[in-house]
Amino acid sequence: MAKEEGRILADLARYSQIGATFATSIFVGFGIGWWLDNKLFAGRTTPWFSFIFLGFGITAGFKHLWDLSKKISDE
Numbered sequence: 263m264a265k266e267e268g269r270i271l272a273d274l275a276r277y278s279q280i281g282a283t284f285a286t287s288i289f290v291g292f293g294i295g296w297w298l299d300n301k302l303f304a305g306r307t308t309p310w311f312s313f314i315f316l317g318f319g320i321t322a323g324f325k326h327l328w329d330l331s332k333k334i335s336d337e
Contacts (some may be wrong), residue, residue, distance in 0.1 A: 266273070273309050276334055277331070279330065280326055280327060280331070282324040283323070283326050283327070283330065284324075284326065284327055285323075286323075287319045287320070287322040287326060288316065288319040288320055289319070290316050290319055291315045291318045291319015291320065291322065292312060292314050292315060292316045292319055293302075294311075294315045294319075295311040295312035295313065295315030295316055296311075296312050298311040298312075298315070299311045301311050312316075317324035
């Protein structure tokens, strides 16, 4: 019984990692773009860098999602 509960908790941790990693990638990408727009370029480029780095964040999130899903399916 304890082994089964450990397996359930391990699966729960893996699946929650997928959502947290995907969301974090998007927020970090947008945050970098926002910082570039507002702090480095003093708002002159708003919202271009935010959109560009949001795209990078989404791409990184999907790549990490793909890597984690492959790792989970291999186990």
